[in-house]
Amino acid sequence: MEEIDLALPGELYQGYLFWHQADELATDVVNYAMLLDTEGKVVHRWDTDLNGGGHTSYLLNAGGLLRTGIRDRRYVAGQPVAATDTLQITDKTGKAVWELSAEDLDFNGNKITFHHDLSPLPDGNILVLIYEEISPEAAAAAGWTAGEGKTVWSDGVLEIKPDLEKNSYEIVWYWRFVDHMIQDRDAGAANYGTVADHPRKIDGHFPSSYAPMNAVRQHLNAIDYHPGLDQIVVSSFIYNEIWVIDHGTTVEQAAGSTGGRRGRGGDLLFRYGNPATYERGSENDRLFQHQHDANWVDAGLPGAGNILVFNNNTGLGGVTGVSGGAAEAAAAQEQLKGNSNVQEISPAVDEGRYVVGEAGTFEAKRIWFWEHEDFFAPFQGGARRLPNGNTLLTDTVGRRVWEVAPDGGVVVRYKGPAPAFKAFKYAAEQVADLLE
Secondary structure: OOEEEEOOHHHOOOOEEEEEEOOOOOOOOEOOEEEEOOOOOEEEEEOOOOEOOOOOEEEOOOOOEEEEEEOOHHHHOOOOOOEEOEEEEEOOOOOEEEEEEHHHOOEOOEOEEEEEEEEEOOOOOEEEEEEEEEOHHHHHHOOOOOOOOOOEEEEEEEEEEEEOOOOEEEEEEEEEHHHHEEEOOOOOOOOEOOHHHOOOOEEOOOOOOOOOOOOEOOOEEEEEEEOOOOEEEEEEOOOOEEEEEEOOOOHHHHOOOOOOOOOOOOOOOEEEOOHHHHOOOOHHHOOOOOOEEEEEOOOOOOOOOOEEEEEOOOOOOOOOOOOOOHHHHHHHHHOOOOOOEEEEEEEOEEOOEEOEOOOOOEOEEEEEEEEOOOOOOOOOOEEEEOOOOOEEEEEOOOOEEEEEOOOOOEEEEEEOOOOEOOOEEEOHHHHHHHOO
């Protein structure tokens, strides 16, 4: 650790900091991970044979990692930001004990890459965000005018069941953006309609133009799972929204608008942050701007069941398209100025269904709001609740992690050796096997 500024020692959560190197724009980084003690000393390190930025890794109960990265850069060439080709489960040293290449997946006959985020499930399965490469013809058949390139990328979620003994896998569930569109441009397509009449579907043409890659129109950047609800929350960078979908569906139900535990199929159960995306609000109603790391506060923690959103609150500022490497990308990011915030919300629910209010928008109560004049994270970043009620915030670009008390006070500031997408803190008993 390069620097630690402990401002409120009596309020510090005494734990070990998990720090995984990643940077969305500087994709030539090595994605190793470290565990640091309260003095910033590295007490454990997981090395890697992968590279690639723009993602995080997760510490598993056995002391290994679930991570994604790039093995064959040729396979991800030309893909959207943060694309990777490899999933791994590792042992305590970082050595892979299970690995899956996206190139080996047969998914609707289309090429896919993994990207940005993934989530380990309680049963050992893995949820991972994907780009699905579909043809302009397939997009047009869905009424989707997505760009002039040779391919179009549709975001989605895969659930993969790994078999560590056989180093094999099974795709057990998936959700595809292209199955849940509404559009008002092509009257001949089956999903043609009035966007405002379908708040649970996604307008494939929002916003009307998104440079530089019109063929990428969702840019999901975070995923989290709620085991009690059996629901998934994702964050869409471009739509400036978070979306909740039902995991309690079959694959067939997830592709449709009916079925599953909530009867909505794979259509959105809840969306929040920017009602203009479904024409039930304006720019003045937007709450998020290029947010990351939407996640449910885990059971047993203060605020359990609420959703934390790390709101970067930034525009692109000319940084998009940086391709010169880590130094150039970092320099471009650091030119941006602004003020990020963290929002904790509690969606309005009535008899298990998310409430659409009289204004026609999904409702939620803001539980906690935090911002600081010296805290700005232009890209990536995360917010995670700690057992003592503090919240751990990550500024990827600034290589900073702040721990913040419930009253907003800054407890400690860490300055790390590398960018991190999301940092975590673990109690000593949770990582005891790694401290020997």
